[in-house]
Amino acid sequence: MTEVNISVNGAHTSAEVAPRTLLVHYLREELGLTGTHVGCDTSNCGACTVHLDGQAVKSCTVLAVQADGFAVTTIEGLQPAEGMDYHPVQQGFHECHGLQCGYCTPGMVMACVALLDENPHPTEVEIRTSLEGNLCRCTGYQMIVDSVLWAAEHAPAK
């Protein structure tokens, strides 16, 4: 067993974990943060996407011990924008019907947040290309694209 110290959504967490423990299982099983989901075993679906020091990563492909000393943000850690109920990306998904069953949504939202952090005003093609690593089986993606465009338009200026 190995001790890890990981900041998760701004709070310090620490536990003894088996070295093979995946970050996603650390979040879900150890911390009870079940918003981050698992949808595959080959890093294709992106349902487990979280931010590691601000970068979007698939937490099924990161060991908890690799995240030692890093800051993790999960879907539970997104903050509402001023004047909105949610973070602008979440708000966009609500406004534009960007989710149906909701299982891919946390990972999809985290990927979209990372996209807008890098590129605040993406084109439709840029959105589609940058979301290649996140699968949704319900929406056919158009309303997810619309949601990101909405968020880009309505996000408060930084």
Add this chain to the structure above:
Amino acid sequence: MWQAAHQRGKRMSLVGAAVKRKEDPNLLVGRGRFVDDIKLPGALFMTFVRSTEAHARILSIDTNEATAMPGVVAIYTIDDFADLPTIPGLPPEVAPLHRPVLAKGTVRFVGDPVAVVVAEDRYQAADAAEAVLVDYDPLPVLPSIDTSLAAMADPEGTRIYPDLQTNALPIFPEEPPAPELLNAPMRLAQTFINNRCSAVPIEPLAVIADWAPSGLTVHATFQAPHHLRNQLTLFFGIPQHECRVIAPDVGGGFGSKICFYPEFFLAPAISRKLGRPVKAAQTRTEAMLHMHHGRAQRNDVEVGFDATGKVHALRVHTYQDVGSYPDPTGMGLGVLTSWMSCGVYAIPVAQTALTNVITNTTPVAAYRGAGRPEASFLIERTMDMIADELGLDPAAVRYTNFIQADQFPYPAATNPEAVFYDSGNYPAALDELKRMMGYDALLAEQTARNADPSQPLMGIGLSCWLEIAGFGPNGSLEGFGHLGSWESAQIRIQPDGTAIVSAGTSPHGQGNATAFAQIAGDAMGIDFDAIHVRFGDTETQQQGIGTMGSRAIAVCGDAIKKASVQIRERAVQIAAHMLEAAPEDIEVSADGFAVRGTPAVTKSWADVATAAFQPLQLPEGMGAGTLDATVFNEVPNFSFPSGAYGCIVGIDRVTGDVNIERYVVVDDCGTVINPLLAEGQVHGGVAQGISQALYEHFTYDENGQPQTSTLVDYLVPAASDLPSYESGRIVTPTPVNSLGAKGIGESGAVGAPPAVVNAVVDALSGFGVRHMDMPCTPEKVWHAMGQPTGSN
């Protein structure tokens, strides 16, 4: 938008408005509750040891090493469950096909569960499952319809169920060709292969069973929790009140979660044995092997027609690959294909034969559309082939054959006793599609582009599709093992004037909480925000059937409307009594009840609802709790959603890569409850249909080894693989229910594949291509183009 209207005191209709979803708030912030999110104290984790052979006798199962591994609590084989019956669903007449909860002596597909490992956590369970040693004696493998039927030709050939003595189960026998076919001026024959797909809900299968002294509680990712409850109680011989099944948030289903899988029965059995809760949660690879697949049909089609393109007769023999352990839904898929084989066309003579074929593959059952995409594919490809043969515009051939808007109800030639199309206007849908596409201009553009080698080849495809939905009239779902075909709804008004709507269906992304509240809000006159919709728990909704067959709105929504009308009538009587007026003079709005002509005198919904619990305030003959209505809704017929889809593809002349340049949809689902939700359903279905046409195919090698059991090998499309959709609509309300709504969940998946393939074949017609089986991969297209070399 509607809230603002309420504040102005002008009530807009909720039905038809693009209301944002009630479901979103929890799901958006990671507070959804999916089965694997639920952690019960003391829970164990179970996983399967799965067959690596497609067909073999089990010689021995050695669990010694695995049993001694850390965290392992128990390892079971079928011998430990000798007291359990087989998995329910199939009728007694096919007893040899009844599936045991674990492989019994023989494995029949790769992934077939052979043993169960129970451990303290999922890592330990997976380790131990790897350490269980199974010795197999391989048997000949029949991984396809063709190999299975070929074995039947040999008296000594392999029988996957020796007790059954056949691999082929004839459902509708083949008849000799009708004179109308033989005498038609022209004839065509074509075999269509409808490619095997995997539903791939992003949430794989998961279940938790907790068998306590007071009874059994099961959380399952499932589309029909009441169906599971009913069957679990029969399976274990326990009373219904001792079994509670909950489908919490369900991460997509698409039909794959209305089937019974061994873990649904083994998790409770093991929980009972060990006295602890037991969870099972598949990995994606397990899901690809083990969740039932869809499609997997062969359709041998013959059509007779004349020089105008008018079809005289259609003859179809459908062979359905039902896989290794036939599922009751899988056994019925081809029935729906057969019924719907004529599509939207007035074909005077139709002959349909159906044979279900057992193979050494994953069982095949419902996948979005379930039998209808196969029908629309075969008839829409056939229409294009007729047009090609005659040198006619494919649109013109369709107009020549359409059932006309004044011909409803229309008895289908495939089964005029059971299949009556309810309503539609097929020519109008194609008119609208052609207008949206700019069809005539496209034909000119295509001629120019295909003559210019520097541009991608252009193809235009149409699909005038039809499906059967709104399951269904009495008797229709019973055939698939369900308790009934009705759907239930209960509405209860609380003393504060809020409403609790309990629905018998159990959604998994459709947005039914929103749509049902819109229906109830309009019908009762209660504010949308004052309505809470719940479902998915047999403790709080005692009876229901489930969400499948595009039935939630058409059958359950209709039940909710009927219950709402009862509530409103009673509320008006109470208000009239309180306001000392006649009931017919009472006006109802979200603000409450007023007397016509004296709007200042009012009672709020809370006033009336409180009175409903205070008999001294009630009119004579009414008792406490009167604002409570339960409806079991029976519908007289199926509904028949239809539409016209158009696809424009551009094909790379060097690589064969197919790019969808435009995808245009015209849907007719009758009355639309919420255009946002309806559009979302169409998008998702079209995406799956496009993907079947271009990307997805679950394949096996000649030894029955799956070649596409991960998302690396099986291409579920990403945003970059799919186009935007241009959405249009016509509306022909159905007379089958009071809403006029036909259902829309499966439409896209039914309509999309032929539009795409028709476009691809159209683009390739210059190479002499007349048909291409799905998926139209770059490799297939490149070969069809004569293996061009060069660069772009």
